[in-house]
Amino acid sequence: MLSPVPPVEPSISSVRPDAGSQSDLRHEEELVWPPLTEDLKRLYIDQKLSASKIAKVYGLSYASPKSAESTILNHLKRNGIARRNPAAHVRKVSDSMVDDWIVRYQKGESLKQIAGTSVSPVTVFNHLHKRGLVLRDKVEAQIVAVKEFDRLPFDGDEIQRAYLLGLARGDFGVSWHGRAIRVKTSSTHPAMIELALSLFAGKGATRVYPRFSKLAGFEWTFEVDLDRSFAFLLHEKKKPPTGDAKETVLAYLAGLFDAEGSLWIWDGRAFAPRLSFTNKDLTMLGWIETQLSRLGFQCSRSLPDARGVCKTNLWRKAEVVALLEILPIRHPEKVAKARLVIGKGQRIPEFDAEWYALLDTIESERAAFIEAARGILCSGSSRRNV
Numbered sequence: 523m524l525s526p527v528p529p530v531e532p533s534i535s536s537v538r539p540d541a542g543s544q545s546d547l548r549h550e551e552e553l554v555w556p557p558l559t560e561d562l563k564r565l566y567i568d569q570k571l572s573a574s575k576i577a578k579v580y581g582l583s584y585a586s587p588k589s590a591e592s593t594i595l596n597h598l599k600r601n602g603i604a605r606r607n608p609a610a611h612v613r614k615v616s617d618s619m620v621d622d623w624i625v626r627y628q629k630g631e632s633l634k635q636i637a638g639t640s641v642s643p644v645t646v647f648n649h650l651h652k653r654g655l656v657l658r659d660k661v662e663a664q665i666v667a668v669k670e671f672d673r674l675p676f677d678g679d680e681i682q683r684a685y686l687l688g689l690a691r692g693d694f695g696v697s698w699h700g701r702a703i704r705v706k707t708s709s710t711h712p713a714m715i716e717l718a719l720s721l722f723a724g725k726g727a728t729r730v731y732p733r734f735s736k737l738a739g740f741e742w743t744f745e746v747d748l749d750r751s752f753a754f755l756l757h758e759k760k761k762p763p764t765g766d767a768k769e770t771v772l773a774y775l776a777g778l779f780d781a782e783g784s785l786w787i788w789d790g791r792a793f794a795p796r797l798s799f800t801n802k803d804l805t806m807l808g809w810i811e812t813q814l815s816r817l818g819f820q821c822s823r824s825l826p827d828a829r830g831v832c833k834t835n836l837w838r839k840a841e842v843v844a845l846l847e848i849l850p851i852r853h854p855e856k857v858a859k860a861r862l863v864i865g866k867g868q869r870i871p872e873f874d875a876e877w878y879a880l881l882d883t884i885e886s887e888r889a890a891f892i893e894a895a896r897g898i899l900c901s902g903s904s905r906r907n908v
Contacts, residue, residue, distance in 0.1 A: 553580060557594075559601040566603060573598070592681060592850075596769075599847065604861065615641070620649045627655065642716045644730070648887060651894045673702060673726040675751040681773045684763055685850070686721070686755060688777020691806070696756045702726065702747035703756060708733065710741045712891045713854040713884075717780065718744040720852075725749070732895035740895040762809045771813050773850055775799075778810070780853035785846070785860060787877060788837075795842045795863045798824075798833040807834050819845055855884050 553561055557580065565571045565579060577590035598605060623636050623646055633643040633650075676683070690696055693714070695706040707718055715730060722728060728746045735741060748755075763774050778799055788794035799810050807823060811834055814821050819841050824833040836842050846860040858880055866873040 555580060557597050557601075559603070562594075562598055562601055562603055566598060592679075595850070604865065605857075615645065615649055620653060623650060624653060624655060642719060644712045644716050644719070644891075647894065648712060648890050651897075652890050673747065673749040674724060675749045676725075676754075680767075680770055681850075683754065684770045684773040685777040685852070687758055687761075687763075688774040688779075689721075689781050690755045690759050690777070691762075692778050692781025692801070694755070694781075696759055698756070699747055701750065703750060703752040704745065704747050705752070705755065706743065706745045708735065708738070708741050708743040710738060710892050711855065711884075711888050712742075713887075715742055715744050717853050718746075722746045722748065725752075732898045734895075734899055740892050740899065742891065742895055762806070766816075768817070771817075772848060775810065775813065776850045776852070779849060780851050780856060783856070784833075785842075785856060785863065787863075793839065793866065793873070794837075795839060797836045797842045797845065800831060800833050802830050802832070804832065807832055810834050814845075817845075858884075 562576070565576050566573070571579070572591075573594040574591040576594045580594075582590040582593060595605065626636050627633075627650060633646050637643045637646045678686075690705070693707050695704075697704050697706075705718075705722065707714065709715060719728065719730070726746050726748045728744070730742060730744050733741060733743050763770050765771075778801075779797075782800045784796075784798045784800065786796050788796050799807065801807050801810075811821055811823065814834075814836070819836060820838060821834050821836050824835060826832045836845060843864055846864055849860075851857055851860060859877075862873065862876055862880065
């Protein structure tokens with residue numbers, strides 16, 4: 523990762539023009555690098571700035587804004603500051619928000635315009651569909667995400683590269699499509715489609731459309747055509763990282779976990795979180811186990827199921843929590859689960875209520891997503907691009 527360029531006279535006036543008091547401005551002039559815990563808490567918790575905006579406050583200079591954002595997220599973790607839940611919008615969308623979305627949609631705004639930067643078009647679509655709103659046409663109903671534009675090269679760092687490789691190893695189909703690298707995945711979970719959109723937004727022509735498969739039934743497919751600089755996703759897909767840098771290994775493990783990992787609570791009297799990596803490739807599971815052992819975690823492998831799928835499991839409560847604290851996962855559903863597990867050290871009624879409410883929300887969103895795909899396909903709409 524490139525070293526950040528420390529700010530000379532940082533100020534948040536350009537980020538938050540309504541920053542408020544002279545006291546706020548005075549605080550910003552006193553920022554130092556590396557960031558202090560009290561400064562990060564004030565910016566992230568009190569002022570509710572995003573990690574990318576905090577990076578601007580500190581004047582971090584990278585080739586990619588994502589690298590600056592990742593740097594701030596890393597310092598939040600190092601300073602014991604829990605991240606806000608990226609999936610919180612799924613549970614916090616209010617009736618009044620949906621009422622406003624309906625009015626805006628009926629006035630002619632698209633799903634993407636309504637979503638803006640606060641939620642995804644998939645989230646807007648799900649809530650409009652649950653309200654029984656009749657969409658304008660089948661093309662709009664397919665949530666075609668973006669218009670055609672030039673493909674942009676990969677501009678991330680080694681950590682971003684490792685995460686994408688782990689995710690591709692577990693859940694992405696990657697192939698040549700003419701001169702482009704086509705990345706494709708299908709899911710019944712809106713969170714996975716949202717994750718794919720967030721990772722590749724602005725990088726190439728992106729499409730999201732419903733399909734039917736004999737294995738999964740009605741589901742949604744994400745597809746993007748990328749610049750040739752993303753060819754590493756094709757050539758290195760079957761190869762885990764060759765280096766042993768901790769941050770790179772954790773990023774790759776996070777990609778694998780977001781693709782095919784699981785986090786659940788073992789039913790019983792005590793708080794018993796369980797975490798697993800799933801794969802048919804025993805060599806891949808062996809690599810995972812070696813890396814987890816090197817990082818100080820104990821794990822065990824289950825026997826293969828009828829399809830030959832095995833799991834590498836972590837079962838010690840303290841180790842599951844410790845791994846979740848350092849694993850840079852991005853899948854909104856899994857981040858939401860991890861946040862609850864990290865925040866609760868023992869099994870208590872409040873945790874149970876929050877945990878099962880989250881599971882209910884995830885399943886409700888998933889059911890609505892499947893039903894939306896069913897509705898579109900059964901109505902005879904065809905796949906198109908915009």
